[in-house]
Amino acid sequence: MNRRVIAIALVILMVIPAAQVFSQGSFKPKAEYTMQVNVGPLYDWGVGAQRWADLIKEKTGGKVIVKPYFGSSLLAGKQTNWYQAVADGAIDFAVESTINASTVVPALNLFNLPFFLPNYDAVDKIENGKAGKMVIEQLERGGLKFMAWGENGYRQITNSKREIKSPDDMKGLKFRGVGSPIFVDMFKTLGADITLMSWADAVTAFQQGVVDGQENPKSVLTVVKIWEYHKYLTNWGYVLDPLVFVVNARVWKSFPADIQNAIQEAALEAGEYEKALARAYLDGSKSAEKLKTKYGVIAEDAYAYARAKGMVITDLTPAELQVFKDKLAPVYNNWVPKVGKAIVDAAIEDMK
Numbered sequence: 001m002n003r004r005v006i007a008i009a010l011v012i013l014m015v016i017p018a019a020q021v022f023s024q025g026s027f028k029p030k031a032e033y034t035m036q037v038n039v040g041p042l043y044d045w046g047v048g049a050q051r052w053a054d055l056i057k058e059k060t061g062g063k064v065i066v067k068p069y070f071g072s073s074l075l076a077g078k079q080t081n082w083y084q085a086v087a088d089g090a091i092d093f094a095v096e097s098t099i100n101a102s103t104v105v106p107a108l109n110l111f112n113l114p115f116f117l118p119n120y121d122a123v124d125k126i127e128n129g130k131a132g133k134m135v136i137e138q139l140e141r142g143g144l145k146f147m148a149w150g151e152n153g154y155r156q157i158t159n160s161k162r163e164i165k166s167p168d169d170m171k172g173l174k175f176r177g178v179g180s181p182i183f184v185d186m187f188k189t190l191g192a193d194i195t196l197m198s199w200a201d202a203v204t205a206f207q208q209g210v211v212d213g214q215e216n217p218k219s220v221l222t223v224v225k226i227w228e229y230h231k232y233l234t235n236w237g238y239v240l241d242p243l244v245f246v247v248n249a250r251v252w253k254s255f256p257a258d259i260q261n262a263i264q265e266a267a268l269e270a271g272e273y274e275k276a277l278a279r280a281y282l283d284g285s286k287s288a289e290k291l292k293t294k295y296g297v298i299a300e301d302a303y304a305y306a307r308a309k310g311m312v313i314t315d316l317t318p319a320e321l322q323v324f325k326d327k328l329a330p331v332y333n334n335w336v337p338k339v340g341k342a343i344v345d346a347a348i349e350d351m352k
Helices: 002-025 044-059 070-075 079-088 106-112 120-127 130-140 181-189 199-208 219-224 249-254 257-279 286-295 302-308 318-339 341-350
Strands: 033-037 066-069 093-097 144-154 156-159 174-177 193-196 213-216 232-235 240-248 312-315
Touching (some): 033 044, 033 079, 044 144, 066 070, 079 144, 106 130, 106 240, 106 341, 120 130, 130 144, 144 249, 144 257, 302 312, 318 341
Parallel strands (some): 033 066
Antiparallel strands (some): 093 240, 156 232
């Protein structure tokens, strides 16, 4: 009897490792996974997306191939549809702006509250703190798996008409915007008009004079040669535009643990690199130096280049900035409950 028990035990011990090997060997990835990216490959954002795809291939030994589709080409340019497309499984991966999903995930408007984020340190504390976890939880509810944070950056305004130093200077100007209705509320409160359109249509709108200006982070400047359309830029940093590296939840669950670890590591590395690109020369020399020493990359000073091309770049004084803050305070107060007071309170605590 004892010998029979021992024999059965030995068979079980032999079967378990075999089952484990079979489970690992049964993973059959798709020939290619799709990745949604709103902008082109030359933007900091696009560079970060391509780096994630390259690192996934490297870290999985070529088992997982991800192809970035730039310019929202999988969505026919309709950038605000990215969240649902990934959640439904029509697209597998995405490196996307939180703004472009903020109508579906209200918590993402945390980053769109006017003048809520005073500096990069505050942004990092929120993303890595309690509020960041609360935002991620809401983001994942629709069927996505969050991998890492990236950054498009603080959004500044450019226009073709005049220098902007006060809300009065914005009256009557027409701006291109996208995403959450909070942007409509802000620009109308400042006396400007705003037309929501995809980035795919924006440059044509600049060329044809359909709009007078736009708001975007610094990486847009050199890629689209914004000085060819707009002479004036005002640094006001009224909102920050984070990026999220995400995977469809069902696709994520289809990967074995070692592949998941590789994809996660790749996202964190790509996100760190992309953030450094987005912040280069905007956080002193910190990110530019990091790019040089850690990655061997010499970053471009986008503002210096734009000035050399004839752009008038205005840095608001604290007093001038306060006028904008005071003007937009009602918008902030109106949107806090829409974002979720608990999340806003957590973010305030994170920033301390």
